[in-house]
Amino acid sequence: MDLYKIxxxxxAAEPGSVKPGEFIPVFHRWIQKxxxxxxxxxxxDYGHLxxxxxxxxxxxxxxxxxxxxxxPLGLLYNRKAPSQGRLSDRIASAFRAALxxxxxxxxxPEFQGxxxxxxxxxxxxxxxxxxxxxxxxAFQALRSDLAAALAKVYPSNVEVRRVSDDPRARxxxxxxxxxxxxDVTTLLARLG
Amino acid sequence: MTQTWKERLGDRIPAxxxxxxxxxxxxxxxxxxxxxxxxVFAETRLRRGAYGQxxxxxxxxxxxxxxxxxxxxxxxxxGPTTLWDAPGMQRIKIPYGGLNPAQLETLAExxxxxxxxxxHVTTRQDIQLHYVHIEDTPxxxxxxxxxxxxxxxxxxxxxxNVTGCPxxxxxxxxxxxxxxxARATSKFLLGHKDTQNFGRKFKIAFSGCAGExxxxxxxxxxxxxxxxxxxxxxxxxYVGGGLGSVPSQAKLFNEFLPEEELLPMTQAICRVFARxxxxxxxxxARLKFLVNKLGLQEFRKLVLEERKLLTPEPxxxxxxxxxxxxxxxxxxxxxxxxxxxxxxxxxxxxxxxxYKQRQAGYAVATVSLPLGxxxxxxxxxxxxxxxxxxxxTIRLTVExxxxxxxxxxxxxxALYSDLRAMGLGEPGAGSIVDIAACPxxxxxxxxxxxxxGLAGELRTRLAARFHTMDEAVRGLHIKVSGCFNSCGxxxxxxxxxxxxxxxxxxxxxxxxxxxxxxxxxxxxxxxGLAVIAVPSKNIPEVVDRMTTAFLKERQKDESFxxxxxxxxxxxxxxxxxxxxxxxxxxxxxxxxxxxxxxREYSNGDMGIGECAGEVVSPIDFGLAxxxxxxxxxxxxxxxxxxxxxxxQAVHSMATAAKELVLTKSPGTEKLPDVIREFRxxxxxxxxxxxxFAGGKFAQYFFxxxxxxxxxxxxxxxHRLVEEAQLFIEAAHSCxxxx
Numbered sequence: 001m002d003l004y005k006i007x008x009x010x011x012a013a014e015p016g017s018v019k020p021g022e023f024i025p026v027f028h029r030w031i032q033k034x035x036x037x038x039x040x041x042x043x044x045d046y047g048h049l050x051x052x053x054x055x056x057x058x059x060x061x062x063x064x065x066x067x068x069x070x071x072p073l074g075l076l077y078n079r080k081a082p083s084q085g086r087l088s089d090r091i092a093s094a095f096r097a098a099l100x101x102x103x104x105x106x107x108x109p110e111f112q113g114x115x116x117x118x119x120x121x122x123x124x125x126x127x128x129x130x131x132x133x134x135x136x137x138a139f140q141a142l143r144s145d146l147a148a149a150l151a152k153v154y155p156s157n158v159e160v161r162r163v164s165d166d167p168r169a170r171x172x173x174x175x176x177x178x179x180x181x182x183d184v185t186t187l188l189a190r191l192g
Numbered sequence: 193m194t195q196t197w198k199e200r201l202g203d204r205i206p207a208x209x210x211x212x213x214x215x216x217x218x219x220x221x222x223x224x225x226x227x228x229x230x231x232v233f234a235e236t237r238l239r240r241g242a243y244g245q246x247x248x249x250x251x252x253x254x255x256x257x258x259x260x261x262x263x264x265x266x267x268x269x270x271g272p273t274t275l276w277d278a279p280g281m282q283r284i285k286i287p288y289g290g291l292n293p294a295q296l297e298t299l300a301e302x303x304x305x306x307x308x309x310x311x312h313v314t315t316r317q318d319i320q321l322h323y324v325h326i327e328d329t330p331x332x333x334x335x336x337x338x339x340x341x342x343x344x345x346x347x348x349x350x351x352x353n354v355t356g357c358p359x360x361x362x363x364x365x366x367x368x369x370x371x372x373x374a375r376a377t378s379k380f381l382l383g384h385k386d387t388q389n390f391g392r393k394f395k396i397a398f399s400g401c402a403g404e405x406x407x408x409x410x411x412x413x414x415x416x417x418x419x420x421x422x423x424x425x426x427x428x429x430y431v432g433g434g435l436g437s438v439p440s441q442a443k444l445f446n447e448f449l450p451e452e453e454l455l456p457m458t459q460a461i462c463r464v465f466a467r468x469x470x471x472x473x474x475x476x477a478r479l480k481f482l483v484n485k486l487g488l489q490e491f492r493k494l495v496l497e498e499r500k501l502l503t504p505e506p507x508x509x510x511x512x513x514x515x516x517x518x519x520x521x522x523x524x525x526x527x528x529x530x531x532x533x534x535x536x537x538x539x540x541x542x543x544x545x546x547y548k549q550r551q552a553g554y555a556v557a558t559v560s561l562p563l564g565x566x567x568x569x570x571x572x573x574x575x576x577x578x579x580x581x582x583x584x585t586i587r588l589t590v591e592x593x594x595x596x597x598x599x600x601x602x603x604x605x606a607l608y609s610d611l612r613a614m615g616l617g618e619p620g621a622g623s624i625v626d627i628a629a630c631p632x633x634x635x636x637x638x639x640x641x642x643x644x645g646l647a648g649e650l651r652t653r654l655a656a657r658f659h660t661m662d663e664a665v666r667g668l669h670i671k672v673s674g675c676f677n678s679c680g681x682x683x684x685x686x687x688x689x690x691x692x693x694x695x696x697x698x699x700x701x702x703x704x705x706x707x708x709x710x711x712x713x714x715x716x717x718x719x720g721l722a723v724i725a726v727p728s729k730n731i732p733e734v735v736d737r738m739t740t741a742f743l744k745e746r747q748k749d750e751s752f753x754x755x756x757x758x759x760x761x762x763x764x765x766x767x768x769x770x771x772x773x774x775x776x777x778x779x780x781x782x783x784x785x786x787x788x789x790x791r792e793y794s795n796g797d798m799g800i801g802e803c804a805g806e807v808v809s810p811i812d813f814g815l816a817x818x819x820x821x822x823x824x825x826x827x828x829x830x831x832x833x834x835x836x837x838x839x840q841a842v843h844s845m846a847t848a849a850k851e852l853v854l855t856k857s858p859g860t861e862k863l864p865d866v867i868r869e870f871r872x873x874x875x876x877x878x879x880x881x882x883x884f885a886g887g888k889f890a891q892y893f894f895x896x897x898x899x900x901x902x903x904x905x906x907x908x909x910h911r912l913v914e915e916a917q918l919f920i921e922a923a924h925s926c927x928x929x930x
């Protein structure tokens with residue numbers, strides 16, 4: 001499957017403890033310091049829209065959202081540029097980038113320990129209705145690659161479930177670890 | 193094998209649009225091979241609505257320094273100083289703002305897959321997506337074409353989106369429904385051979401009546417206001433209007449243009465514009481300049497001559513046989529909103545967001561879109577609402593909102609609940625909290641200050657006390673532009689703001705010019721003028737003071753505009769004067785950042801000075817004097833002394849020019865010397881130069897001193913004062929570069 005527009009989201013453990021606007025200075029600082037991978041361009045603020053994309057760190061290769069559109073507030077990584085390797089590698093790479101951003105955010109001084117991400121739960125989305133629309137057929141077609149990638153993040157056991165069958169929506173898969181996971185730092189370490 | 197959108201959509205795309213998209217796809221390939229000149233490619237993509245966006249020159253100030261943005265296709269450009277890989281803005285034409293649910297759903301998909309999940313409604317009923325890669329555009333165009341939407345001629349020197357009153361057909365005061373006429377005009381002129389050789393863009397608007405603002409006909413190149421004479425349908429027909437840096441009220445071309453003459457007369461105007469309109473200097477290339485240059489009488493004569501030469505086209509009148517093609521009706525039977533239980537907040541929402549149609553039992557419901565934005569998810573939910581409560585029709589408005597028409601009144605509580613569930617149930621449509629703003633420094637290359645940041649801040653503050661606000665204040669309009677170009681339509685609001693910058697010591701400080709005296713009603717019946725520049729962070733206080741004073745001082749039912757006229761702009765200025773003070777950087781650095789952007793503000797790539805000395809240089813005093821003179825010219829204009837006001841306006845420009853000249857040629861005092869030195873040392877070396885407007889503002893000065901107005905009129909002096917203000921703003925920008 002020729003899918004590279006991959007989205008991964010991790011939810012904040014306590015979404016009400018932080019506001020999207022608090023991420024604006026953090027993302028601007030990331031641009032100053034080239035703090036995450038990719039060519040970072042700008043910060044877009046959509047905090048005025050309830051249930052919207054929140055605050056976006058726009059980059060050439062991928063965007064980082066503090067998102068409230070795909071469920072409660074969380075870090076959403078949205079790959080835009082083509083990436084190399086097998087699909088399972090591309091998915092693993094997206095998880096790595098998302099988790100890297102989560103780990104970094106948790107340690108930013110602005111949040112003073114208020115921000116933690118739920119490591120045992122994630123969303124995987126295909127942002128490509130041509131190659132992987134929201135159908136059961138597409139879900140089954142990418143399932144083995146998704147499983148291979150998830151095996152690196154959650155080696156013991158994981159449950160995956162297609163979230164909705166609305167054909168207009170993006171193919172969205174809920175990922176739940178079947179056993180407790182301490183934190184996102186642990187997950188990131190597993191991906192190397 | 194992987195499919196492409198071209199293969200997937202196949203014959204669902206009309207042949208002409210398919211060919212058009214294929215041509216553009218080929219042009220992309222050729223540009224990548226270097227076989228099309230970048231300037232040609234730029235115009236070609238603009239004509240498809242693919243616009244540049246801020247930082248697309250590969251540079252961005254991060255608040256500490258200017259960073260180079262090193263894109264993979266480093267050397268490749270999609271226009272002069274516009275890098276290939278830099279994200280761009282995609283404008284999508286929505287004629288008269290009319291959409292159906294399938295189109296809205298497609299727009300949502302595109303926002304997710306090619307943009308950042310946001311759909312932005314513009315002040316001309318377009319949809320804009322931001323951060324789009326140029327190589328995604330052919331697929332994006334195909335997916336739009338498959339649902340009957342085109343981006344063709346959404347930008348560039350073309351006929352832009354044809355706008356129309358969003359409540360046409362259901363309005364209680366309209367003469368007749370203009371929708372079918374707007375639709376026919378849009379279709380007729382799209383790609384027409386007579387509209388392909390303009391020197392500048394061309395905008396058309398339709399209004400159903402003269403009294404309401406909905407169509408804004410008077411600020412367009414061509415404005416048509418519905419009229420019936422002796423039982424015949426036609427239009428009060430206007431030409432040469434426009435906002436931009438120097439706004440111009442449209443002139444009455446024809447008191448009654450019969451409906452069958454609408455398309456041929458518009459075509460004739462297009463031909464005269466293409467033939468005689470300015471082509472080299474884009475700053476004087478809009479139709480308004482041609483009408484002013486020729487005079488309305490001569491322009492009309494040329495158009496009528498051109499009209500006689502036209503070869504009749506069937507399309508001129510074919511649509512008249514089926515004017516009901518755009519008619520809508522209710523999905524549900526008309527039913528009054530009677531005793532049923534209402535959800536919490538409904539009454540307040542209905543008070544501002546519901547308009548009773550002239551068809552009893554039906555209503556228009558307005559969805560207030562914060563800053564004109566809605567998310568892809570909300571777009572799908574709005575499509576559901578359209579299907580549930582209407583026959584599947586949606587309109588976008590020039591106030592950057594979305595409306596549902598033909599809603600059975602009895603359905604309004606349920607519709608409100610649906611909107612509230614998706615976070616779009618806020619009241620205040622068309623009120624002081626419903627602030628229009630252009631993209632400004634968020635994404636626009638020309639933005640000087642953060643218009644969306646300011647609008648968002650004002651909206652939040654005003655919404656917090658909306659429920660207790662006096663009705664007179666609730667009804668005011670606020671509009672914000674990021675620069676003088678007026679995409680936020682700052683001239684036609686009670687309180688308008690446009691972005692400028694000032695210098696304080698070694699720092700640039702974001703400011704907004706405050707405009708008063710504009711009018712939204714009567715199809716944008718009056719344009720405001722700037723009275724004072726205030727730091728961005730003090731603008732909320734400007735709004736508080738102005739609205740408080742208005743409430744305290746207004747007489748009976750006096751409007752805001754009338755109140756301003758009565759108290760005079762000098763009093764307005766004195767009321768706000770203390771707000772121009774900028775605290776030292778050390779004591780309050782917040783003044784040196786813009787709203788919702790914590791970066792140290794910079795205009796262009798200017799770095800932060802090492803020494804934040806507080807010594808005020810002579811040029812700062814001089815430019816302040818020039819500003820004061822321009823303001824005095826405005827007061828004199830208001831008093832009706834046009835000759836004196838014209839002289840003051842010209843003098844204010846001369847003062848500003850002299851102050852700049854003195855920095856390079858000390859001792860230059862006499863006007864001829866100032867003009868010469870200004871030309872040689874500032875204009876020729878492009879130091880007095882705007883990245884967008886080029887040398888336009890310098891030309892205002894040269895023209896004013898070389899061709900004084902022989903017979904000053906209210907209009908001509910209003911324009912001159914506006915030019916003087918812009919010239920002085922340009923002098924401030926130039927001063928930042930010194």
